[in-house]
Amino acid sequence: MNILVLIKPTPDITKVRFDVEKGVVDRGSASLEINPFDLYAIEVAKRIKRVFGGFITSLSMAPPHAEPALRDAIARGVDRAILLSDRRFAGADTWATSYTLASAIRKLGSFNIILCGEKSVDGDTAHVGPEVAEFLGIPHVSFVTRIIDVSVDKVIVESDFGEAYYEVELKLPALIALSRPVIFRDEFIEPSMPKVSDVLRAKKAKIDVWSADQLADVADVSKFGLNGSPTRVVRAYYALEKGRETRVVKGEEGVNMILSVLRETGVIS
Amino acid sequence: MALPISLINELKSTVGDQWVIIEEKAVERYLYDETAYGVRPQPVRDIVVVKPGSTEEVSEVLKLANKYKAKVYIRGGGTGLVGGAIPTKPGIVLSLERMDKVHVDSENMVAEAEAGATLGKLIEEAEKHNLMFPAHPGDEGAFIGGLIACNAGGSRAVKTGVMRNYVLGLEVVLPTGEVLKLGAKTIKNNFGYNLAHLFVGSEGVLGVVTKAYLRLYPKWSYTATIVVPFDSRVKAFKTAKKLLFSGLIPLALEYFDRRVIEASAKHLGLQWPIMEGDYFLMVILAEALEDVLFLELEYVDKAAREEGSLEPFATQRTDEQKTLLKIRSEIFTALKKDTFDILDTTVPLGSVDKFIEAVMDIERKHGVWLPVYGHVGDGNIHIHVLNYQGYTREQLIGVSEEIYEAALKLGGVITGEHGIGYIRRKYVRRLLGDVWVETMRKLKGILDPNKVLNPDKVIPEE
Numbered sequence: 262m263n264i265l266v267l268i269k270p271t272p273d274i275t276k277v278r279f280d281v282e283k284g285v286v287d288r289g290s291a292s293l294e295i296n297p298f299d300l301y302a303i304e305v306a307k308r309i310k311r312v313f314g315g316f317i318t319s320l321s322m323a324p325p326h327a328e329p330a331l332r333d334a335i336a337r338g339v340d341r342a343i344l345l346s347d348r349r350f351a352g353a354d355t356w357a358t359s360y361t362l363a364s365a366i367r368k369l370g371s372f373n374i375i376l377c378g379e380k381s382v383d384g385d386t387a388h389v390g391p392e393v394a395e396f397l398g399i400p401h402v403s404f405v406t407r408i409i410d411v412s413v414d415k416v417i418v419e420s421d422f423g424e425a426y427y428e429v430e431l432k433l434p435a436l437i438a439l440s441r442p443v444i445f446r447d448e449f450i451e452p453s454m455p456k457v458s459d460v461l462r463a464k465k466a467k468i469d470v471w472s473a474d475q476l477a478d479v480a481d482v483s484k485f486g487l488n489g490s491p492t493r494v495v496r497a498y499y500a501l502e503k504g505r506e507t508r509v510v511k512g513e514e515g516v517n518m519i520l521s522v523l524r525e526t527g528v529i530s
Numbered sequence: 531m532a533l534p535i536s537l538i539n540e541l542k543s544t545v546g547d548q549w550v551i552i553e554e555k556a557v558e559r560y561l562y563d564e565t566a567y568g569v570r571p572q573p574v575r576d577i578v579v580v581k582p583g584s585t586e587e588v589s590e591v592l593k594l595a596n597k598y599k600a601k602v603y604i605r606g607g608g609t610g611l612v613g614g615a616i617p618t619k620p621g622i623v624l625s626l627e628r629m630d631k632v633h634v635d636s637e638n639m640v641a642e643a644e645a646g647a648t649l650g651k652l653i654e655e656a657e658k659h660n661l662m663f664p665a666h667p668g669d670e671g672a673f674i675g676g677l678i679a680c681n682a683g684g685s686r687a688v689k690t691g692v693m694r695n696y697v698l699g700l701e702v703v704l705p706t707g708e709v710l711k712l713g714a715k716t717i718k719n720n721f722g723y724n725l726a727h728l729f730v731g732s733e734g735v736l737g738v739v740t741k742a743y744l745r746l747y748p749k750w751s752y753t754a755t756i757v758v759p760f761d762s763r764v765k766a767f768k769t770a771k772k773l774l775f776s777g778l779i780p781l782a783l784e785y786f787d788r789r790v791i792e793a794s795a796k797h798l799g800l801q802w803p804i805m806e807g808d809y810f811l812m813v814i815l816a817e818a819l820e821d822v823l824f825l826e827l828e829y830v831d832k833a834a835r836e837e838g839s840l841e842p843f844a845t846q847r848t849d850e851q852k853t854l855l856k857i858r859s860e861i862f863t864a865l866k867k868d869t870f871d872i873l874d875t876t877v878p879l880g881s882v883d884k885f886i887e888a889v890m891d892i893e894r895k896h897g898v899w900l901p902v903y904g905h906v907g908d909g910n911i912h913i914h915v916l917n918y919q920g921y922t923r924e925q926l927i928g929v930s931e932e933i934y935e936a937a938l939k940l941g942g943v944i945t946g947e948h949g950i951g952y953i954r955r956k957y958v959r960r961l962l963g964d965v966w967v968e969t970m971r972k973l974k975g976i977l978d979p980n981k982v983l984n985p986d987k988v989i990p991e992e
Contacts, residue, residue, distance in 0.1 A: 297849065333846065461831065
């Protein structure tokens with residue numbers, strides 16, 4: 262089985278700085294790691310490979326310093342990692358990103374299934390998986406919590422649509438965007454720790470870096486990056502956080518204060 | 531209330547009415563620390579909690595305590611494990627919680643931290659300046675003052691040393707209220723005997739630490755956590771020894787077994803991710819250069835396999851490393867409800883394996899479970915004595931004392947990091963000797979003539 266995994270190298274969200282003026286995550290402010298949701302995609306890919314045999318290729322679009330994250334993917338079981346990295350890809354919105362990834366998939370040729378995390382922890386849009394599938398014209402389903410069964414020509418999954426769980430059958434090739442945690446058949450899946458021997462092997466592994474020019478035969482390069490992005494971040498701001506206020510009052514005064522606060526906030530009339 | 535009302539009033543006019551607490555319910559949370567239930571002393575409830583906001587106020591409170599001959603118990607984050615913060619006589623609990631500022635002088639890589647700042651805050655503030663406080667001496671809710679007063683250790687001591695190694699300067703309020711400023715922001719300072727270190731590890735019997743200059747370092751850029759599973763304890767210790775004697779200095783070198791680590795994971799609602807093996811070494815590496823880190827990874831892998839380990843695992847991901855460390859760090863909490871006492875016996879580096887074998891003999895002799903884990907990298911081993919069915923309090927103390935004896939026989943000590951506090955005071959005279967006790971008494975007499983500070987702690991009763 263030819264398995265593709267889409268991996269987004271994301272910064273540690275607890276450490277990254279946010280450039281409020283430009284409205285973007287300053288990706289240089291923290292090292293990049295595999296998006297946590299995508300770790301589940303790798304695990305599912307490994308399970309499928311275990312059943313059917315095959316080859317796992319990962320595809321990412323990121324700056325060059327994302328390489329360690331891709332080496333981590335190799336240590337965790339990916340057979341070949343491809344990094345789409347070019348200044349011309351920079352500033353892409355989810356449409357341009359999906360277009361670029363889909364172009365690279367076309368260039369790679371045939372595949373049976375594409376797996377990805379349902380969203381990334383930095384962008385949080387959940388757009389890219391479904392958009393890639395739309396560009397490729399293949400069926401897709403997101404928010405998948407369980408792979409009920411998979412065979413050479415179809416996959417049956419359970420998806421959390423918010424108001425209900427849906428059982429969906431898709432003809433392969435298809436794209437599955439995974440939630441976490443996820444069940445593969447009857448097994449609860451958690452990302453497994455890599456073996457040290459695999460970490461050391463991955464350190465020496467070759468990462469294929471593809472530029473915009475290498476996709477020119479399968480794509481319209483003017484649709485890459487910021488130029489190809491139909492959406493713009495107009496303004497970005499931090500959510501307002503109002504901290505707790507402490508006031509120390511005693512006895513009668515305290516009772517009256519609580520009553521007046523409850524009245525002011527409309528809890529009592 | 532045993533304290534005179536005039537003292538309460540004077541305390542109120544010193545620190546402000548709202549910072550003097552006498553209501554029973556409000557006082558409750560100042561009565562205990564994290565000492566295991568089986569051995570912690572019964573606190574005295576007849577106390578007043580005073581929360582000074584500055585060094586000057588601490589000084590005034592101590593002067594008042596001397597004037598009224600009132601006892602003073604210093605309180606930090608309440609994370610101690612030997613009853614050091616528990617009031618055992620009527621008096622004042624001096625809580626430093628309001629003095630929680632941390633200023634990072636990034637140019638000089640020094641933190642100026644007030645005693646009431648938590649370890650967590652120090653770590654966070656240093657990080658904002660791309661610096662770090664390398665040691666991790668325990669619970670992040672612990673206060674800096676307490677960490678210094680107890681010379682806290684933690685799992686990183688093998689590489690970073692303990693709290694003492696980071697104290698460049700101190701501000702101490704003496705028991706009589708005078709303020710002593712010691713040291714400077716310099717790394718070297720030979721101007722006069724380093725009195726600051728008299729107070730590091732004094733467990734609050736000689737003075738109140740109010741502020742410190744702590745040395746910071748640039749952050750390690752690359753870290754990895756390795757878990758090496760084994761099918762035998764002996765192989766785990768042989769590997770640990772081999773690593774320690776190789777010259778490779780990991781950030782932490784921890785030992786635990788499956789039963790202990792799975793208890794902690796279960797307590798946290800997590801799963802211990804390694805299915806292979808029943809005994810584990812957890813090796814944390816931290817380096818400035820990626821290539822060095824990888825060379826070390828390679829070495830640990832090779833050394834472990836040579837000693838017969840199973841397949842070692844490693845992660846460089848921050849979230850996974852945090853989870854592994856969390857599971858390791860919460861062993862104590864997971865076992866606490868069944869724990870009679872937690873020991874922190876420490877033996878010389880080369881004797882760790884012999885010590886653990888001795889503990890296993892005690893386990894077999896009594897037919898009980900003695901959870902064993904700890905910092906093999908520095909010889910500091912934690913052992914829980916649990917509340918075994920049918921055992922009296924005296925018998926449980928007997929089990930602890932057998933473990934102490936085993937450590938002492940190997941040239942070890944009964945506490946590597948928790949300290950003496952209240953619960954181990956009874957062993958002081960026998961283990962440290964009369965001359966030690968008399969010297970401490972003389973020191974105490976000079977600094978605290980009215981014996982107001984932390985009575986019933988560290989120094990044996992006369």
